[in-house]
Amino acid sequence: MGNHSKREMLGAVGAGIAGLSASLYIAKLGIKTHIFEKRSGTEVDGVGIQLTPNALYSLAPLNVLDDLIAESFFPEKLIVSDAHLPGQLNSIQLKGEMEHKYGFPYLTSSRNLLHKILLKRANQESLIKISFNSKIISTKDENAVICKTDLGKNLSFKYVLVCNGITSKFTSHDSNIRLGFSDAKVLRTCLSGKDLPLGILKNINLWMGKSFHVVSYPVNNESDLNVVIVKKNRGPLGDKKKLENELLNPRLLSVRNQNLTYLLKGVTSWSVWPLYRTGIITRATQIYSRNSLYIGDAGHPLYPHLAQGAALALEDSHTLYKLLHRCRSDKLNISKVFQNFAELRIRRYQRMQVESRLNGYIFQQQGILRFIRNILVKNFGPKLMEKDWIYENRNISRI
Template identity: 30%
Template sequence: MSNAEKEVLIVGGGIGGVAAALAAAEAGHKTKILEQAPQFGEIGAGIQMGPNAMAVLDRFGVADEISKHAVFPKRLVLKDVYTAKELTALDLGEEFKEKYGFPYIVLHRSDLHRVLVEAAEKNPLISLVNDQIIETVEQNEASVTVTNQRNEKFTGKAVIGADGLWSKTRKYFADDEAICSHYVAYRGTVPIEEISSDASMDDVIMWIGPNLHVVQYPVRKGELYNQVVVFKSNNYKEDSDDWGTPEEMDEVFKGCHPLVENALSFIQRQIRWPMYDREPISNWTKGNFALLGDAAHPMLQYLAQGGCQALEDASCLADMIKVHGENFEKAFQAYQEERMPRTEKVQKSARIWGEIIHAEDPVSILLRNSLLEQTKAKDFEMIDWLYGYKNKVAEKVSN
């Protein structure tokens, strides 16, 4: 089999993995997605897609279909979790869309993932295979080979590790561990008719307080209301599930505003999500093997950029593969050089933003609130680095 006939192998069939397959296919390569689950699907609840992510979804031809399932919020709002005072808001209206080229949307993760998978299934260059726990990756001058849990082997011309926070492919680049922030999240969606009439269906709301926050927004075209409750556990125990319990959540949120108390009453309590990230690493690629998305740069959720950065990765990958053709080593190196400074900044900024919104001492809270209250709804300067990135990528590739 000639190199041109071999496939690009994608380890992981989440948002990043499927986007990577669409990227490789766009560049003309046959691609196989190897997903460990018995069927393709996403767990979780809502996801936020900034215009930087929408640009990629548009590029891959799925933005219109995704929009059918999305809600287009008018504002991002920060509120005090105890007083319900609005601290600041970001206007997501026409000026925002004009500046960044695309809207800000919120939707159910499973809706986003399903649309991406359907696009992959329709693409004649992409095949999808389930029940594949990839244990090893090997490469030589001619090919790469991955081996699954049954010792079955797949051989291709390149491999992209997109297997998430708990990535097995990352071990080839870093001997590191995921870092627990001592925060946990509880998520859930509820029918919209169950929600108080006080809730704004036009806003993404983040209620903030010392070591805790709650995020709320509608999904499924306004049929469901997505809620995420996050708090820092004082009972953290390494290698244990006996911390960050629903009982601790109730205790931590005592005294919060009645609208927040009401939100907690609808939260799913069966699944708790400990919040992890990892330190940035100095290399994601070797030969015809590279990492993408959370496997390369897992980040905390405070900027709502985990999925967005995986999509940016995929778009950049498509550009670099087009430039370098069958030379995946050069394409992956160029992709890493472009993406690494960007994702490291987002990773570190997510941590900092988490510290800001969760500030504990009164002086820090006063200073934060004073600065937030002075920020105008159409002041895009602070977010320009985040949402204006796509144009810079396009410029670098075209030059």
């Protein structure tokens, strides 16, 4: 890389998982990043996160795995059940098996922890500057990218990474990636793991119901259980009481599964989130322009039903690093790298977007389709749950 490129400073919008991990990777190449974050502090929303082998593979070169693993949990199995039937339909082994097959384990952790670890590393890195309380309200991409803050400042960067997550209106306006509210809500809570049966506490559980599904997994080193319900509901977000009445009463949901009944009894309150309906990316040009690149949720909003949002954001950062590293001996043409990146990644984004949406349908089937689904899961469960195309390192980006 020539001296000119080394002095280059990239701008980044958003100090989330994508913004922090990308800046850490870019610092490895001797390039500075200035991140603008609208929040004032370090706390991020959300409770649990599943970190699959591809996420850990993408994190490993940042030397943060030891800190992460020390406070995370290795779930034994992924257990799939029908919420309206006793017992389980099928399960796959995660602990030991994932590491053996893909070189990295399957962890459950907290989003705050991952964020805290990345932020700590970024704060130690002299090539990364983070400005909190700095909301970027627009970017204009000409010869340079002009980022305008909500305080009226104009900041100019030759290149900008847009990593401001799924909800930013600014992103959806700028990138043509359509976003709206879906006909479902996400409810999350955290239960104390103290009195929970081991079948619940040691595993990732998925209960598929008619027009809802529930996922639970241990977080905070097994002391708590993260519970997420995705429920069809068109009402306004404020209609929390109605949702709670339905969800805190397993009888109204016709829940017959013992473990799920037990779990729901322990819940006293929820936080309700909207579920965004996302479009599918159709062209690589939707995520890059000459001087900017959209990564993480900003570039490829994803339904949570495949547990891959953060993993994809980490993959983005690692892939960008590998592409920049490959050109290090030439005069670095970052615009070309942005284009290569988008062309290389788009197929994977599309497949993730389609499959995560499909999972949402499959998990909430009713009638004959539910019956067929259950037969398939019972007889071919492990085969259907195998996700080599997601977890295998060589499928992330063939560079």
